[in-house]
Amino acid sequence: MVASTRTARPAVRRITLLVATRKGLWTLASDAARSRWTLAGPRFLGHTLHHVVADPRDGKTWLAAARTGHLGPTVFRSADRGRTWTEASKPPAFRAGGGRSVDHVFWLTPGHASEPGVWYAGTSPQGLFRSVDGGATWEGVAGFNEHPQRKAWCGGDQDGTPDGPKMHSILVDPRDAKHLYVAMSSGGVFESTDGGADWKPLNRGVRAIFLPDPTPEFGHDPHRVCFAGGNPDRLWQQNHCGLYRLDRPSTEWVDIGVGMPKSVGAVGFPIVAHPRDPDAAWIFPMDGTDVWPRTSPGGRPAVYRTLDGGRTWRRQNQGFPASQAWWTVKRQAMTVDTREPAGVYFGTTSGEVWGSRDEGRSWRCLARNLPQIQAVEATG
């Protein structure tokens, strides 16, 4: 007798990309094969959306960081995957009398799995905010915003990136809700082990060639920091001054830009981790020979992938234009999904979304003619 068996298959999940642009929010929804994509939008037409993020804890809450023209910075919340939205009744704002005002909310991070409803927001100028009610009301994290060293760490508003100094890459250790990292352009990477009550710089080994002392304790310009997939003791960093990897408990970043071809360089904005392989990550290099080009080197766009912790990088450009494509990809405009094989996606400031469903081997344009893309996030 032959036993009847049925091969267990993982549930096939469609992917939705949350495409935040300078003029509003669009979504791209895939079929199960991730081959057909349907564009929908705009939502919030006319608002600058810096980051729209889905909550992995409940699968239905989306938060949107918006700069609403003359009415200022705020956060919108949807509890039904973007069908309806409610504005925060108390958006992130600095302490009255403190002299600083939030220009825009730049970054959103869902809190720890054990703390449903908790979210973190990073602002321009640099500030850290926390919500415990799913984004309806926000309080400053005093341990950072009121830290005696805050001004020294962050510098003045003229010391940041051209569109405003910002806090980004807020990371919550999946093993410990009180263990946090943040990164600032400028300021550097900082760590807290007590839920944000106190912070320490974490920048050893990272260059800051734009400062008189090229190896200071803080003042660096990290463009993006993320956990390695499946190993929160490993951090990847794309910096103004190259590529780095940190393996905790070490506090010294290792230069992993040396394996990049000299003609391409090791400068870009995003770095994204493979969802499961701690040795794998993708970057989108841009011309860093001067601080202003920040476009695909030579007009020949390519993603680079490492499979060995950053020792070597391999060019991935199948499907991209071969020349005269001067793409810029912002720091939160590249992402991965959690499917097998992983999908990799990015959006350009020229309004194109590109995707790969085979871990970067081949690429297709999923949408074009959108406004300047600020952020792309994938949700299942």
Added chain:
Amino acid sequence: MVDEQGELRPHIAVFVASKAVRDLATPVPPDTDVMIVAALSGDG
């Protein structure tokens, strides 16, 4: 329209009796028109 430091946000204008003011403590005499104009400038 007002930020956390009590300042009018950029691109918002307030007129008291047709005179532009930025100071929100400006007294408003009785029977005086206050005009608030948003988005004097837009995005390029």
